[in-house]
Amino acid sequence: MNTRYDVAILGCGEAGIFAGYELMHRNPGLKVVALDQGADIYTRSCPIVAGKVKECIHCKVCGTMCGFGGAGAFSDGKYNFTTAFGGWLTDFMPQDEVMRLIDYVDSINMKHGATDKVFSTDTPEARALEKKALEHDLHLLQARCKHLGTENNLKILQSIYEECRKGVEFRFHTAVTKIENLNGEGYRLITEQGDEIDCTWLIAGPGRSGAEWFSNQCKDLGIQLINNQVDIGVRVELPAKVFEHITDVVYESKLVYRTKQYGDPVRTFCMNPYGHVVAESVEGINTVNGHSYSDPALQSENTNFALLVSNRFTQPFNEPYRYGKHIASLSNMLAGGVLVQRFGDLVSGIRTNEHRLSKSFVRPTLTAAVPGDLSLALPKRQLDDIIEMIYQLDKIAPGTANYDTLLYGAEVKFYSARLALSGELETSLHGFFAVGDGAGITRGLAQAGASGVKAAQVILGRLN
Incomplete structure (x- = not known):
């Protein structure tokens, strides 16, 4: 079966989710599909967490790492407002733009139930702690932080999923085996089931679990990789x-x-x-x-x-x-x-x-x-x-x-070998964007979400 979309999102982790969210809200008429080899946020499960087994039984698709929310779905939901750590987006765009994107993603999370409580580092106690650390050559990286909590993080993602599915077609349990360049006509994703999904624009956010596979696909497509x-x-x-x-x-x-x-x-x-x-x-x-x-x-x-x-x-x-x-x-x-x-x-x-x-x-x-x-x-x-x-x-x-x-x-x-990307997070292939941890440019919820929004905004800008 061959289907055509305006935008295809590869991976439903933090970066992919916010790319889809931005696309559907800013241009509801777009035909957008998001694919992931894991399950939706409701049916993701791990046999260990469920109490069925005591140790990993190596499921074909890891319920902890794959599916809606990616590896961050079962994390404790730390959201850091900083460019000092959590990724390298400032290698591609100015710091103030990155911070605007991070704040924007946080505003979306808050609409879906995230706390407004922020742990600030601009306090006398935090400055005293920083000084004590420096006395022993330890450097405390300061950043405002929100703790969403493992259980609350899931509820937030469930709420975002319910909204996203109104404008994004999700295909779960769908492993992509190959990315093909259609030479000016967009890209084709070939799934494990043999389906072909064509798109004009491609946003790849494969996550940490798909990082090695994605690196190999980029090599086959002739996209330059930089060791990470x-x-x-x-x-x-x-x-x-x-x-x-x-x-x-x-x-x-x-x-x-x-x-x-x-x-x-x-x-x-x-x-x-x-x-x-x-x-x-x-x-x-x-x-x-x-x-x-x-x-x-x-x-x-x-x-x-x-x-x-x-x-x-x-x-x-x-x-x-x-x-x-x-x-x-x-x-x-x-x-x-x-x-x-x-x-x-x-x-x-x-x-x-x-x-x-x-x-x-x-x-x-x-x-x-x-x-x-x-x-x-x-x-x-x-x-x-x-x-x-x-x-x-x-x-x-x-x-x-x-x-x-x-x-x-x-x-x-694990981080993918970083791709050579433009300031718009676009690869050397027109209309092909790489975002999130699996692309080797972020390593945390805040910057991953910000990278997805950035790629979506670039596409929307070109369409306009």
């Missing part, structure tokens, strides 16, 4: 009281440190006060993430956050995505899934086993994690960086380097 970074690290879990004096002041505390041993940047990422550690699957590879609920009844006694070492590659190496997947697969090989180790065992060169873990004062919130030895999975350089960072954090949050602090591995953030 891959972030490799662990998720730290410790008693919430250890970081309480920080998270009560700056909810999403981004602390950056450059290690003395190697000069590598290490940062905290995705801080989840009173949260839960969760497993996720990216193309059959088990990695780890974190959630945090706004409802006190759903909270834990622990705080978790990622420690990530950024690795940027140069020629001739051009497959950072495969490199990250390989490292994550090593921990899967050792543990059959997510691996967990006590910090004290790691620095002592001791493998954590079930007996040692049972003696820990910190109880793991991810009970399916298997005790083991991270030093057999992560490269020495990244592991040295992480250990050095933990000791540094202990200076401003005493207790971080406690023996029973838990480290889950591996946490890997």
